[in-house]
Amino acid sequence: MKITVLTLILVFLVSCTKFQKSSVIGTWQLFNVDDVQQSIIEIWEFKDDKLYIMQFPKNQPYLINTLYVLDYKYKIKLTRKNVIIIYHYIGDESKWSVLELKHDKMILFLQSDDPIRVFLYKEFLRY
Numbered sequence: 001m002k003i004t005v006l007t008l009i010l011v012f013l014v015s016c017t018k019f020q021k022s023s024v025i026g027t028w029q030l031f032n033v034d035d036v037q038q039s040i041i042e043i044w045e046f047k048d049d050k051l052y053i054m055q056f057p058k059n060q061p062y063l064i065n066t067l068y069v070l071d072y073k074y075k076i077k078l079t080r081k082n083v084i085i086i087y088h089y090i091g092d093e094s095k096w097s098v099l100e101l102k103h104d105k106m107i108l109f110l111q112s113d114d115p116i117r118v119f120l121y122k123e124f125l126r127y
Helices: 002-024
Strands: 026-031 040-047 050-057 066-077 080-087 092-101 105-111 119-126
Touching: 002 092
Parallel strands: none
Antiparallel strands: 026 040, 026 119, 040 050, 050 066, 066 080, 080 092, 092 105, 105 119
16 A cells, blocks of 8 residues: 555656646746846747757847857756756856746746855746
8 A cells, every 4th residue: 555655656746847847848038127128138948958048139039149058957856846057168057946937937046156146036938
């Protein structure tokens, strides 16, 4: 009986992880609450195990200024959800906590070691 209950719990947790990761997959536009008239648009696209970050002028979406291609992992530990972004070019990774993940809205939070930017908060809308 105990093995059956543990098996059911394990299956449930694995299926929740797959559902949550599929929820983050897609294209998201960074919404800067401090600058709603943004002149630079930033797009994050989660695709397979890659994260593409693009920046371009608001009125010229065909003119990409910046393009990063990074690896990412989605992890769930009990009730905590994290998106781990891996920066190969500097040998670093950052663990963003997922504060909210809905169909059309995602909020990520990072506690940084940088003394100037101790906390980073990013809010995205589905693009």
